[in-house]
Amino acid sequence: MNETMVTMTGWVAGEITQRRFEGDSQVTRFRMVSQERRYDPETKDWVDGHSIFVDVQCWDRFGENVAADLKRGDPVLVHGRLRCREFEHEGVQRVALEVRATAVGRNLRFAARPDVPLPLAA
Amino acid sequence: MNETMVTMTGWVAGEITQRRFEGDSQVTRFRMVSQERRYDPETKDWVDGHSIFVDVQCWDRFGENVAADLKRGDPVLVHGRLRCREFEHEGVQRVALEVRATAVGRNLRFAARPDVPLPLAA
Amino acid sequence: MNETMVTMTGWVAGEITQRRFEGDSQVTRFRMVSQERRYDPETKDWVDGHSIFVDVQCWDRFGENVAADLKRGDPVLVHGRLRCREFEHEGVQRVALEVRATAVGRNLRFAARPDVPLPLAA
Amino acid sequence: MNETMVTMTGWVAGEITQRRFEGDSQVTRFRMVSQERRYDPETKDWVDGHSIFVDVQCWDRFGENVAADLKRGDPVLVHGRLRCREFEHEGVQRVALEVRATAVGRNLRFAARPDVPLPLAA
Numbered sequence: 001m002n003e004t005m006v007t008m009t010g011w012v013a014g015e016i017t018q019r020r021f022e023g024d025s026q027v028t029r030f031r032m033v034s035q036e037r038r039y040d041p042e043t044k045d046w047v048d049g050h051s052i053f054v055d056v057q058c059w060d061r062f063g064e065n066v067a068a069d070l071k072r073g074d075p076v077l078v079h080g081r082l083r084c085r086e087f088e089h090e091g092v093q094r095v096a097l098e099v100r101a102t103a104v105g106r107n108l109r110f111a112a113r114p115d116v117p118l119p120l121a122a
Numbered sequence: 123m124n125e126t127m128v129t130m131t132g133w134v135a136g137e138i139t140q141r142r143f144e145g146d147s148q149v150t151r152f153r154m155v156s157q158e159r160r161y162d163p164e165t166k167d168w169v170d171g172h173s174i175f176v177d178v179q180c181w182d183r184f185g186e187n188v189a190a191d192l193k194r195g196d197p198v199l200v201h202g203r204l205r206c207r208e209f210e211h212e213g214v215q216r217v218a219l220e221v222r223a224t225a226v227g228r229n230l231r232f233a234a235r236p237d238v239p240l241p242l243a244a
Numbered sequence: 245m246n247e248t249m250v251t252m253t254g255w256v257a258g259e260i261t262q263r264r265f266e267g268d269s270q271v272t273r274f275r276m277v278s279q280e281r282r283y284d285p286e287t288k289d290w291v292d293g294h295s296i297f298v299d300v301q302c303w304d305r306f307g308e309n310v311a312a313d314l315k316r317g318d319p320v321l322v323h324g325r326l327r328c329r330e331f332e333h334e335g336v337q338r339v340a341l342e343v344r345a346t347a348v349g350r351n352l353r354f355a356a357r358p359d360v361p362l363p364l365a366a
Numbered sequence: 367m368n369e370t371m372v373t374m375t376g377w378v379a380g381e382i383t384q385r386r387f388e389g390d391s392q393v394t395r396f397r398m399v400s401q402e403r404r405y406d407p408e409t410k411d412w413v414d415g416h417s418i419f420v421d422v423q424c425w426d427r428f429g430e431n432v433a434a435d436l437k438r439g440d441p442v443l444v445h446g447r448l449r450c451r452e453f454e455h456e457g458v459q460r461v462a463l464e465v466r467a468t469a470v471g472r473n474l475r476f477a478a479r480p481d482v483p484l485p486l487a488a
Contacts (some may be wrong), residue, residue, distance in 0.1 A: 002401060009368060052450045117418050353428045
C-alpha cells in the first residue's frame with residue numbers, strides 16, 4: 001500500500017543480466033536512462049536535458065521475456081514501483097534508484113539508438 | 123499544459139487500423155482493454171474485475187511501428203494523454219475514452235492472450 | 245491488481261455531496277474538471293484546451309475531511325483508481341468516468357477560481 | 367519533453383524553507399517521506415515498509431502558498447518532475463532525489479502525524 005509508482009521512457013543503458021536464486025526464482029536486471037529533451041532557442045533544435053539512471057528489475061518468467069527481447073541501446077517503456085536503495089561502497093553510504101517493474105515493453109515510438117549514454121561510475 | 127497522463131496495461135482488443143490524411147500524416151488506432159484483477163477468497167483464485175476500454179492513437183512513424191508489431195490479443199503497455207471525446211451516435215450524445223499515446227510497447231510480462239474480451243458495442 | 249491509477253489536477257466543478265449507507269460507511273462525491281492549457285501563438289496567451297470531467301469518490305473519514313475542506317471552485321489535486329462506469333439514462337447506455345480517490349488535496353499552486361466550467365448535462 | 371512525472375503521498379519530514387533570488391523569484395523547499403505499508407501476517411497488522419525521501423521544490427507564489435499552509439508532520443500529496451541531482455559532499459559524489467512540483471496539497475485522507483521519521487543524515 002502507498003507505493004510510489006512511476007512510468008519511465010528511455011533507453012537500455014547496459015547489459016541485461018540474470019541471476020538465479022535457490023528455489024528457482026530469478027531476477028533479470030538492466031540499467032536504464034531516461035532523458036528530458038528541451039528546445040534550445042539558439043540552435044532551434046532539441047537537445048538532451050537532465051537524465052535519470054535507474055536499475056530495472058523483472059522477476060522470473062517476466063524477466064526471461066525481457067532478456068530475450070531487449071538489449072543495450074533499445075528504446076524502452078517501464079512501469080513499476082520506485083525504490084531508493086541505500087548501500088555502502090568503499091566505506092561510503094550511497095543511494096541508487098530502482099524500479100521493480102510490473103510492465104516493460106520495447107517503446108515502439110523509437111528505433112534503437114546506438115549512442116545511449118553510459119551510466120556514470122557508481 | 124496540465125494534461126492528464128495515464129499509464130495503462132492490458133490487451134489489444136480489436137484490429138489495428140491506419141488512416142492517412144492529406145499532407146502524408148497518418149494515425150494508427152486500436153482498441154485496448156485494461157482489466158483489474160481481484161482475489162476471490164471463496165474460490166481462492168484471481169478473477170477479472172472492473173474493465174476499461176480506450177481508443178489508443180499513435181501518429182506517423184510511431185503508428186507504423188505499432189501496426190507492424192502488435193495485433194489483436196497482444197499484451198500491451200501504453201502511456202499518453204487521457205482524453206474524453208464526445209460524439210453523437212444515432213442522435214444520442216456519447217462519450218468515448220481516448221489515449222493519445224506518447225509511448226507504446228508489447229508488455230513483456232505476459233504472453234499473448236487469445237480470449238481478450240470484445241469491446242461492448244458503442 | 246492491474247488497476248489504472250491516475251493523477252488529475254483541476255477544479256471542483258459542483259457541490260460536494262455525502263451519502264450514508266447502512267453500517268455507517270459513507271461516500272463523499274464531487275464533480276471535478278481538468279483542463280488542458282495550450283499556448284495560442286495568435287493571441288500570445290494561454291487558452292483552455294480539452295477538458296475532462298470525472299466523479300471523484302472518497303470514503304468514510306477521508307470523505308468527511310474532503311467535505312469539510314473543499315467547495316465548488318476550489319483548485320484540487322486527486323490521485324486514485326480510474327473507472328469507467330456504464331449506466332442507463334432514459335433508455336440509453338451511457339458512460340461516466342470515476343476516480344476512486346486514494347489521496348485528495350487542495351492544490352496550493354492556485355487560488356480558488358470563481359468561474360469553473362459547469363459539467364455538460366449528463 | 368520526456369520528463370519522468372511522479373505522484374507521491376507521504377509526510378512533510380522537515381522544516382519548510384524559502385530562499386529568494388535576485389530578480390524576485392523564490393524557491394520553497396521541504397523534505398518529504400513516502401512510506402510503503404505492508405501487511406504482516408504474523409502480527410496481523412500493517413507495518414511501515416520501504417521509504418523514499420525526496421526534496422520537493424515549489425516556485426514563487428506557489429511556494430508561498432505551500433509555506434503558508436504546510437508544516438512538518440503534515441500529510442502531503444505531491445505531483446511533479448522527478449530529478450536525480452548529483453552533488454559532492456566531503457569529497458564524495460552523492461545522489462539526491464528531487465521533485466520539481468507542479469501541484470501540491472495537504473492530503474485530506476490523513477490527519478497530521480506527529481512521529482514522521484526523520485531523514486537519514488545525507
